[in-house]
Amino acid sequence: MARWKTYRLHVGSPLAGFSIRMALPVLSWSWFQLRISTLLLLVLLVSVVVAWQRDRSDLSDQIVDLKVELFDLHGVKVSWGIEQLFGPPDTPNFGDYATAWASASADGQDEWIEAEFESEVNPAELHIHETYNPGAVCKVSIFTPIGNELTVWQGADPTPQGSGGGVSKIPLNTIWRTNKVKVYLASKSVAGWNEIDAIGLVDHDGEVQWTRHAVASSSYGSRYSRIQAVPGPIFCGVTTTAQP
Numbered sequence: 001m002a003r004w005k006t007y008r009l010h011v012g013s014p015l016a017g018f019s020i021r022m023a024l025p026v027l028s029w030s031w032f033q034l035r036i037s038t039l040l041l042l043v044l045l046v047s048v049v050v051a052w053q054r055d056r057s058d059l060s061d062q063i064v065d066l067k068v069e070l071f072d073l074h075g076v077k078v079s080w081g082i083e084q085l086f087g088p089p090d091t092p093n094f095g096d097y098a099t100a101w102a103s104a105s106a107d108g109q110d111e112w113i114e115a116e117f118e119s120e121v122n123p124a125e126l127h128i129h130e131t132y133n134p135g136a137v138c139k140v141s142i143f144t145p146i147g148n149e150l151t152v153w154q155g156a157d158p159t160p161q162g163s164g165g166g167v168s169k170i171p172l173n174t175i176w177r178t179n180k181v182k183v184y185l186a187s188k189s190v191a192g193w194n195e196i197d198a199i200g201l202v203d204h205d206g207e208v209q210w211t212r213h214a215v216a217s218s219s220y221g222s223r224y225s226r227i228q229a230v231p232g233p234i235f236c237g238v239t240t241t242a243q244p
Helices: 030-076 220-224
Strands: 003-011 019-024 111-121 123-132 137-141 150-155 167-169 178-185 195-203 208-210 211-215
Touching: 111 195, 111 208, 123 137, 123 178, 178 195, 195 211
Parallel strands: none
Antiparallel strands: 003 019, 111 178, 111 211, 123 167, 123 195, 137 150, 137 178, 195 208
């Protein structure tokens, strides 16, 4: 508890002038001890939260590594599946090709894609290869090293609707290092399946990393589980496939 002590301030000569008296608190040692212990407790709590976030991030990375290894062993890509986003672009032309990802429905809901990359970098741009009905990209966020999602870009898709396709180069204005991004698609506002072939994360040295693993709000390819895509133009709902 604080004690109060009276102080006197005199202005003028000893025989003339005026004095001001004021009472100020005198803080006891116990008060400082209480405040220091509270500060140490807060530091401890923050450290625990940060450590928990990092452990969760490490566990997530280990799970991704396992999924990637299993996919490499299996070696099968599902038509319009999320696996079509892995690696560099491989869809030969603009159009409805099974070598690109497509959502489960054409315009049933707005969609999102979470893409993960091999290494954390200071990102400069995100390159999104849109191959069919482009123009739906409306927002991009990154995940910080402790797992927090942070919006770094929002606006109109650089690849306009009706253009057939293109590479949307999204500037990532952030000081955070990252190896995971989330792309939001306003699918209900752009008619038809908004297909994406690949997503590349570009650092400030111009080096590009391609998606090594991804998840999405939905996937048209989930309807064709374990069916391998055959190269060539095909349309959502009508496909030429071969059993692995």
